[in-house]
Amino acid sequence: MSKIVAIANQKGGVGKTTTAxxxxxxxALSGERILLLDIDPQGNSTSxxxxxxxxxxxxxxxxxxxxSSVSDAILDTSVDHLSIVSSSIDLLGAEIELIAREERExxxxxxxxxxxxxxxxxxxxxxxxxxxxxxxxLVAAESVIVPVQCEYYALxxxxxxxxxxxxxxxxxxxxxxxxxxxxxxxxxxxxxSHQVASEIRKHFGDKVYQTVIPRNVALGEAPSHGKPIxxxxxxxxxxxxxxxxxxxxxxxxGVR
Amino acid sequence: MSKIVAIANQKGGVGKTTTAxxxxxxxALSGERILLLDIDPQGNSTSxxxxxxxxxxxxxxxxxxxxSSVSDAILDTSVDHLSIVSSSIDLLGAEIELIAREERExxxxxxxxxxxxxxxxxxxxxxxxxxxxxxxxLVAAESVIVPVQCEYYALxxxxxxxxxxxxxxxxxxxxxxxxxxxxxxxxxxxxxSHQVASEIRKHFGDKVYQTVIPRNVALGEAPSHGKPIxxxxxxxxxxxxxxxxxxxxxxxxGVR
Ligand SMILES: Nc1ncnc2c1ncn2[C@@H]1O[C@H](COP(=O)(O)OP(=O)(O)OP(=O)(O)O)[C@@H](O)[C@H]1O
Ligand SMILES: Nc1ncnc2c1ncn2[C@@H]1O[C@H](COP(=O)(O)OP(=O)(O)OP(=O)(O)O)[C@@H](O)[C@H]1O
Ligand SMILES: [Mg+2]
Ligand SMILES: [Mg+2]
Numbered sequence: 001m002s003k004i005v006a007i008a009n010q011k012g013g014v015g016k017t018t019t020a021x022x023x024x025x026x027x028a029l030s031g032e033r034i035l036l037l038d039i040d041p042q043g044n045s046t047s048x049x050x051x052x053x054x055x056x057x058x059x060x061x062x063x064x065x066x067x068s069s070v071s072d073a074i075l076d077t078s079v080d081h082l083s084i085v086s087s088s089i090d091l092l093g094a095e096i097e098l099i100a101r102e103e104r105e106x107x108x109x110x111x112x113x114x115x116x117x118x119x120x121x122x123x124x125x126x127x128x129x130x131x132x133x134x135x136x137x138l139v140a141a142e143s144v145i146v147p148v149q150c151e152y153y154a155l156x157x158x159x160x161x162x163x164x165x166x167x168x169x170x171x172x173x174x175x176x177x178x179x180x181x182x183x184x185x186x187x188x189x190x191x192x193s194h195q196v197a198s199e200i201r202k203h204f205g206d207k208v209y210q211t212v213i214p215r216n217v218a219l220g221e222a223p224s225h226g227k228p229i230x231x232x233x234x235x236x237x238x239x240x241x242x243x244x245x246x247x248x249x250x251x252x253x254g255v256r
Numbered sequence: 257m258s259k260i261v262a263i264a265n266q267k268g269g270v271g272k273t274t275t276a277x278x279x280x281x282x283x284a285l286s287g288e289r290i291l292l293l294d295i296d297p298q299g300n301s302t303s304x305x306x307x308x309x310x311x312x313x314x315x316x317x318x319x320x321x322x323x324s325s326v327s328d329a330i331l332d333t334s335v336d337h338l339s340i341v342s343s344s345i346d347l348l349g350a351e352i353e354l355i356a357r358e359e360r361e362x363x364x365x366x367x368x369x370x371x372x373x374x375x376x377x378x379x380x381x382x383x384x385x386x387x388x389x390x391x392x393x394l395v396a397a398e399s400v401i402v403p404v405q406c407e408y409y410a411l412x413x414x415x416x417x418x419x420x421x422x423x424x425x426x427x428x429x430x431x432x433x434x435x436x437x438x439x440x441x442x443x444x445x446x447x448x449s450h451q452v453a454s455e456i457r458k459h460f461g462d463k464v465y466q467t468v469i470p471r472n473v474a475l476g477e478a479p480s481h482g483k484p485i486x487x488x489x490x491x492x493x494x495x496x497x498x499x500x501x502x503x504x505x506x507x508x509x510g511v512r
Contacts, residue, residue, distance in 0.1 A: 013268040013405070032322040044409045092386055127385065128385065129384065153300045156300070190473050190476075192476050221408070221448050222410045248425075
């Protein structure tokens with residue numbers, strides 16, 4: 001039993017990478033085999049897990065270009081049961097290169113078929129756009145986790161994202177659904193956070209996770225050490241909230 | 257005397273739109289005629305200035321598609337001397353549509369030639385990517401203002417951006433230079449902010465503005481009222497810091 005989940009939102013800086021790294025690592029803690037794909041040319045998930053961008057391995061670029069299989073590109077991380085396929089700067093050119101290809105939106109989906117049953121969850125950290133890289137992730141995925149910062153512009157962007165998901169469900173991937181919406185960077189002292197959170201719960205009901213990720217300095221510090229939050233500071237509210245989110249997701253998908 | 261300045265950084269959520277809206281509005285306060293172009297499909301600058309996305313006007317999309325001149329698409333805002341060319345959802349498809357065009361990277365630059373001398377500054381708010389929309393902005397611009405959040409991932413992304421600017425200078429726009437780097441969302445209580453800020457000043461020296469934009473709740477609240485910060489809360493630290501940034505930029509470019 002395996003599930004491919006995209007972590008996507010075209011609004012920038014809402015916590016996609018922070019959620020991808022810390023959720024994947026927290027699920028790996030429970031003994032599940034987890035794979036994280038970094039399809040963002042910025043490569044923040046790759047460096048957030050301490051993988052150097054200069055290592056001479058195959059990356060997601062080679063997979064999309066057809067020069068490598070997924071299994072040849074898989075790397076171990078400092079977390080047991082968590083593996084990664086790293087990003088590379090070449091992904092910047094991939095969007096233009098993919099345009100001319102046949103079935104350009106399902107290249108990633110086909111590449112993943114060889115390994116999908118070896119992992120309980122495969123997460124895909126997406127760039128802040130709705131271009132061909134994110135499109136490939138949404139076609140390969142069964143569902144989408146949408147991190148949303150509790151701010152006005154992030155709220156405004158949700159309509160565009162749900163519209164795009166509906167479009168992809170109709171044309172390319174009939175099973176695609178929202179796995180859940182994660183409220184991030186929630187600041188209890190700030191009324192804007194409360195207003196935006198209640199607005200999102202009003203529209204999306206129980207699609208919104210109970211777990212809310214608070215604004216927490218340790219979550220901003222951990223990436224500079226190349227570690228997920230529970231290896232950097234297990235006592236932080238950031239570590240607690242992502243462990244609680246992992247439990248909530250395991251519970252919803254029926255823990256074995 | 258007029259200057260076209262792109263506001264760009266492929267890292268998401270670093271304060272591009274907040275800087276575009278509030279700097280443009282602050283400069284307009286000093287009596288200069290200012291034009292803001294919103295080339296981001298998200299359209300946050302457009303809504304941040306209270307322009308409804310459903311208004312039946314020409315947008316940046318029609319300009320890039322060749323169906324409208326820039327002057328036909330210019331709208332007034334609630335701020336004297338500040339005009340805007342709004343974004344539209346159609347820009348999402350523009351990147352793919354532009355690929356096949358001749359001189360696809362200089363479509364915006366040619367379109368702007370008819371109006372450039374009517375404004376003291378023309379700012380372009382860019383999406384969080386280095387695709388054809390941002391490329392068009394960087395080819396049309398004489399310089400780039402780079403907002404950088406004082407966080408690790410934002411620092412990591414600066415190398416990629418400066419490399420891209422160098423590439424564009426060599427191939428398309430020999431005059432392109434960094435106008436300045438703006439440190440944003442600076443939290444004095446947080447040592448990460450201080451570390452990242454000193455790292456950036458070490459690398460970029462006096463390209464970094466003296467004015468540092470603090471993390472300030474009012475800057476997050478103002479967009480939901482469709483107002484720049486000084487119309488929403490003139491006494492806020494956010495308003496003070498963007499007015500000070502405007503003064504610094506006027507001073508550097510020799511106020512008339
Ligand atoms: N809950 C949190 N508390 C404090 N800081 C956070 C939190 N979540 C994320 N951050 C920080 O905020 C910034 C933005 O988060 P992140 O990079 O994960 O967003 P993203 O959506 O992946 O951005 P992009 O759109 O560029 O891919 C990062 O510097 C990160 O360290
Ligand atoms: N100095 C600040 N203090 C507090 N909040 C801020 C500040 N600057 C920006 N914000 C808020 O942080 C969020 C990100 O800022 P903004 O949208 O301007 O960044 P951006 O770089 O334009 O994002 P994108 O990459 O999606 O275009 C917004 O919700 C904004 O209101
Ligand atoms: Mg990211
Ligand atoms: Mg923006």
